[in-house]
Amino acid sequence: MQKTAFASDNTSGICPEALESFIAANTSNMASYGNDEWTRRACDAIRDLFQTDCDVFFVFNGTAANSLALASLCQSYHSIVCHKLSHVETDECGGPEFFSNGTKLLLAEGEDGKLDAREIARLVAARTDIHYPKPRAVTITQSTEVGTVYSLAEVQAIGAACREMGLAFHMDGARFANAVAHLGVSPAELTWQAGVDVLSFGGTKMGMPVGEAVVFFNHELAQDFAYRCKQAGQLASKMRFLAAPWVGMLHDNAWTRRAAHANAMATRLSEALAALPGVSLMFPTQANAVFVNLPASAAQALKDNNWAFYSFIGAGGARFVCSWATTVEEVDALIADVKAGL
Numbered sequence: 109m110q111k112t113a114f115a116s117d118n119t120s121g122i123c124p125e126a127l128e129s130f131i132a133a134n135t136s137n138m139a140s141y142g143n144d145e146w147t148r149r150a151c152d153a154i155r156d157l158f159q160t161d162c163d164v165f166f167v168f169n170g171t172a173a174n175s176l177a178l179a180s181l182c183q184s185y186h187s188i189v190c191h192k193l194s195h196v197e198t199d200e201c202g203g204p205e206f207f208s209n210g211t212k213l214l215l216a217e218g219e220d221g222k223l224d225a226r227e228i229a230r231l232v233a234a235r236t237d238i239h240y241p242k243p244r245a246v247t248i249t250q251s252t253e254v255g256t257v258y259s260l261a262e263v264q265a266i267g268a269a270c271r272e273m274g275l276a277f278h279m280d281g282a283r284f285a286n287a288v289a290h291l292g293v294s295p296a297e298l299t300w301q302a303g304v305d306v307l308s309f310g311g312t313k314m315g316m317p318v319g320e321a322v323v324f325f326n327h328e329l330a331q332d333f334a335y336r337c338k339q340a341g342q343l344a345s346k347m348r349f350l351a352a353p354w355v356g357m358l359h360d361n362a363w364t365r366r367a368a369h370a371n372a373m374a375t376r377l378s379e380a381l382a383a384l385p386g387v388s389l390m391f392p393t394q395a396n397a398v399f400v401n402l403p404a405s406a407a408q409a410l411k412d413n414n415w416a417f418y419s420f421i422g423a424g425g426a427r428f429v430c431s432w433a434t435t436v437e438e439v440d441a442l443i444a445d446v447k448a449g450l
């Protein structure tokens with residue numbers, strides 16, 4: 109049996125707070141397509157969390173959240189600046205391009221998986237002629253695909269650059285909870301107050317059974333988004349079951365408490381691995397993912413031991429992701445098996 113504890117945070121089960129709400133929503137008949145009490149409560153909980161009257165939509169997964177959010181920002185003749193390691197580029201099977209009828213992704217360089225204002229300006233200025241898709245949006249991932257976190261100042265700088273260049277600003281927050289837990293800033297500061305127009309707010313990796321929230325801080329951009337969801341097959345008829353887990357997770361800050369645990373497990377793992385001979389960190393561990401360069405013998409020993417993990421970044425690079433469910437015992441078992449392979 110494969111050991112999937114560190115393959116991704118989407119291998120975890122349902123967090124107790126999410127499950128409790130999910131079960132509580134399982135009463136008798138209730139209005140469908142989002143016209144129910146639980147969807148209202150979840151939307152209100154998100155508005156309270158962000159301290160603003162944002163538009164909230166629930167979809168089934170992060171690829172839909174990102175692709176549809178970006179499609180709502182762009183026309184087919186536009187382009188979107190993203191990091192070359194971004195999920196929208198590497199793992200959404202052309203979703204953003206497809207749902208926007210052809211928007212082009214402009215791939216940016218950036219240390220530790222992060223964009224910066226200078227690189228955005230470079231890409232925007234590179235082609236301004238009529239023959240090239242006009243830059244219209246920027247998307248960043250917070251926390252990033254390589255387990256790093258944009259500081260508040262970095263997000264604010266990108267927001268300011270977007271405003272200056274007339275670009276819409278999207279945040280892929282599949283692991284937004286981990287970023288908030290790491291930074292200890294408010295969700296409002298880290299999003300709309302820094303200039304973010306729309307957030308893909310991750311629920312699945314946070315510990316929900318399924319589902320993400322697309323949160324528009326710019327009402328104009330949210331217009332007709334419900335129709336975009338319906339046409340893309342993202343309007344759940346039993347919406348209450350997508351929405352209810354949000355009520356449980358956002359209550360009493362369970363969402364950041366659980367994310368802080370995942371981050372702490374990643375820190376434990378990162379510190380132990382970095383101390384081993386021949387093992388080095390590829391990126392700083394700031395959220396819930398650890399990226400290390402492993403000697404081939406250790407990587408092979410892990411695979412022989414049925415550990416599942418991604419090695420999609422760099423030669424010899426291994427990714428280990430912790431979740432709300434990760435235990436100290438699991439972390440120490442992985443460390444022991446890496447040691448045994450050295």
Ligand SMILES: Cc1ncc(COP(=O)(O)O)c(C=O)c1O
Pocket residue numbers: 118169170171172174195249252253280282283312
């Ligand atoms: C950074 C990031 N964004 C978005 C997603 C959404 O992916 P999915 O469509 O698998 O829910 C993922 C997946 O895990 C991710 O890692």
Ligand SMILES: C[C@H](O)[C@H](N)C(=O)O
Pocket residue numbers: 115116117118195199
């Ligand atoms: C990479 C894969 O698509 C998934 N988003 C994960 O992080 O496991």
